[in-house]
Amino acid sequence: QKEVEQDPGPLSVPEGAIVSLNCTYSNSAFQYFMWYRQYSRKGPELLMYTYSSGNKEDGRFTAQVDKSSKYISLFIRDSQPSDSATYLCAMNYGLSGANNLFFGTGTRLTVIP
């Protein structure tokens, strides 16, 4: 299933760096876009969700959606060692929440102190 593509990494950055995580998708019917963070041995935790194209900011995190290019991004500013986790993009057709989400493979991020 290649509807959602995500670079699996791993990605290592020094503390304080700006991190850019990306996903591409093929199905133009996707409307809601989400980013989840998953720590080892834990379930996915919703970080941000956006609807349609544009930017959304929450603290150090910015989610960006470009529907014309079928491309979404998550930026993390001033990265911290506690940000070390796997980041999953996810999307679905007509609803937010967790119904029928299509996930990327996840990008494993390590922030080095």
Add this chain to the structure above:
Amino acid sequence: EPEVTQTPSHQVTQMGQEVILRCVPISNHLYFYWYRQILGQKVEFLVSFYNNEISEKSEIFDDQFSVERPDGSNFTLKIRSTKLEDSAMYFCARAVKRNTEAFFGQGTRLTVV
């Protein structure tokens, strides 16, 4: 964030045996979902459940799978006759409403031998 509890955390079963995975409810959470993640692969949607009925299911959710929430008790996923390829992490997610944030549990690791 409401904690979502899944039991057991790890289950080992022989091929062909039935397993039941459980998700402990919170009273105001009405929407339930099951996802699975085979090692090294994407998180995949299995089924959504509301008002004691399946709302939506994926192609993965075939006749060997069933879900129920008898009398408002635990939300369960039953796999009738396990196969080796059923080995995966199974995540339960719950939400108050269909289009609100869903909270994932920590998962049950199912190993079929």
